[in-house]
Amino acid sequence: MLCPCSKCQNRKQRDARTVSRHLYRVGFKSNYYLWSSHGENYYDVGGSSAGGPFMGEETLHTEEETYQENFPDIMGGGTGSTHVLDNVMEAPDEEQYEDSVFQAFEAANQPLYEGCSEESCLDEISQTFRDVLPQPNQAPASYYETKKLTKALGLPVVKIDIYEDNCMLFWKEDQDLLVCRFCGKDRYHQNRGKGKNRPKQRMFYMPITERLKRLYQVEATTSQMRWHAEHELPEGEMHHPSDGGAWKHFNKVYPNFAAESRNIYLGLATDGFNPVGMSGEAHSVWPVTVTPYNLPPGMCMKREYFFLSVLVPGPRHPKKSIHIYLQPLIEELQSLWSHGAEAYDISRKGNFTMRAALMWTINDFPAYGMMSGWMTHGLLACPYCLDDTKSFWLQHRRKHSWFDCHQMFLPKDHPYRRNVQAFRKGKTITDDPPPWLNGEEILRERINNIEGLKKTVECGGNGHEKPASNIDGYGKYHNWVKKSIFWDLPYWENLLLRHNVDFMHVEKNFFDIIINTVLNVPGKTKDNAKSMMDLPDLCRRQ
Numbered sequence: 207m208l209c210p211c212s213k214c215q216n217r218k219q220r221d222a223r224t225v226s227r228h229l230y231r232v233g234f235k236s237n238y239y240l241w242s243s244h245g246e247n248y249y250d251v252g253g254s255s256a257g258g259p260f261m262g263e264e265t266l267h268t269e270e271e272t273y274q275e276n277f278p279d280i281m282g283g284g285t286g287s288t289h290v291l292d293n294v295m296e297a298p299d300e301e302q303y304e305d306s307v308f309q310a311f312e313a314a315n316q317p318l319y320e321g322c323s324e325e326s327c328l329d330e331i332s333q334t335f336r337d338v339l340p341q342p343n344q345a346p347a348s349y350y351e352t353k354k355l356t357k358a359l360g361l362p363v364v365k366i367d368i369y370e371d372n373c374m375l376f377w378k379e380d381q382d383l384l385v386c387r388f389c390g391k392d393r394y395h396q397n398r399g400k401g402k403n404r405p406k407q408r409m410f411y412m413p414i415t416e417r418l419k420r421l422y423q424v425e426a427t428t429s430q431m432r433w434h435a436e437h438e439l440p441e442g443e444m445h446h447p448s449d450g451g452a453w454k455h456f457n458k459v460y461p462n463f464a465a466e467s468r469n470i471y472l473g474l475a476t477d478g479f480n481p482v483g484m485s486g487e488a489h490s491v492w493p494v495t496v497t498p499y500n501l502p503p504g505m506c507m508k509r510e511y512f513f514l515s516v517l518v519p520g521p522r523h524p525k526k527s528i529h530i531y532l533q534p535l536i537e538e539l540q541s542l543w544s545h546g547a548e549a550y551d552i553s554r555k556g557n558f559t560m561r562a563a564l565m566w567t568i569n570d571f572p573a574y575g576m577m578s579g580w581m582t583h584g585l586l587a588c589p590y591c592l593d594d595t596k597s598f599w600l601q602h603r604r605k606h607s608w609f610d611c612h613q614m615f616l617p618k619d620h621p622y623r624r625n626v627q628a629f630r631k632g633k634t635i636t637d638d639p640p641p642w643l644n645g646e647e648i649l650r651e652r653i654n655n656i657e658g659l660k661k662t663v664e665c666g667g668n669g670h671e672k673p674a675s676n677i678d679g680y681g682k683y684h685n686w687v688k689k690s691i692f693w694d695l696p697y698w699e700n701l702l703l704r705h706n707v708d709f710m711h712v713e714k715n716f717f718d719i720i721i722n723t724v725l726n727v728p729g730k731t732k733d734n735a736k737s738m739m740d741l742p743d744l745c746r747r748q
Contacts, residue, residue, distance in 0.1 A: 210234055213228065332348055368405075369391065393406065466558070478490045529688070569707070
């Protein structure tokens, strides 16, 4: 059939599939109201891509009826309706795609009228709008004034080039480098023509200071930011993290920080997701969000108080190199702790020095390992038990198990410790739980004493740091693979709680295992042949 798109202009014969693609991409031929080239004898209503609505004297059709009659393959009314999605979503022919893209660029660069420039045109629009409004008015008179007015509403975004293998940031003293200082490879793609250099990879950092200051500039939030220190708690109840031991311990160690109730307590969370998951393409994007915990429970978990601070663009998983991307955030957190920022409190009508502290991170268990530096796999996966683990190896399942390791946390006289029927057969538990190590002990007695253990930013991220097997004692008496960048925060070693496991992930995983086993879901149940073979060695169960 003749193709009525704006490119073919009813001059070229195309198959129905190609016609539908052309119309989807570039639209109809201009002013094509009377479809004389396709045998129609009525006027349509507003179907042109370039003209306005037009009504003839013939019978009027609704838009849906018109499309169904003329394009049955698209609307599902013809023999090709089963291939509708394929027709529309099919990848474009490269030559045709480039033509349409260049046409769009060319059209965008055309002036609205002869002698028109972008800014002068917008200046005239601004001036006309100001003249139409009742006088006097405060409308901006030029494009420059409009930009100046709206700029104050915007939030800063810092674009930082990063080497494609996550080796380093081209930032601060390295911002002018053209090659990676670890592997010597180029920072930019080869520039074959004119134009700016295009970096191989770029991250986005959104500073949090200005957003935190705004919480005190709005009446709806300024008084709520002191809720953590001013609310009254009934005896024996916990309503908020500020009622917990970790928060109270921090305030006890740093009383000067706690004395100013407007200082901000932050939590950090990260997890990867696939933004193109429906297409099946492997692409991992890692957003890092920061949340102020000063707000009451009904507010602090709302979306508007989740501040996106770092965006790791992907497409590959950052793995241990995520600390490369966290450098700007850690530097800003150090400044907010040491020097603070001048902020205005609208409720008290005055300025004050706002300081902030990062209380903990919240992640699922694999991301816990990325953030803390303790690898959450293998024999020593538990970051609490450390080298005092009670895990054991399942011969048939070929994995480590922590079955009944919880019994050592029970009181000494608890009957579960002596139960040899319901738990592991013939085994009673008399051991104490592993000793609790504070941050100072972990940093000075463990991390700093391990030969070869460095921060990721010092050794170049993925592919440059030493393999875990080369770190002294890895897998034998520790699972440290790197020194976390969070230890650079001056208060990190004094925190009672540094990393949290996200309850949502634990709850979901536990639910999935139970349901899949109870319902005997093929391929997902834990009650399989290998489990049956391991069971007699462990339990006295049927």
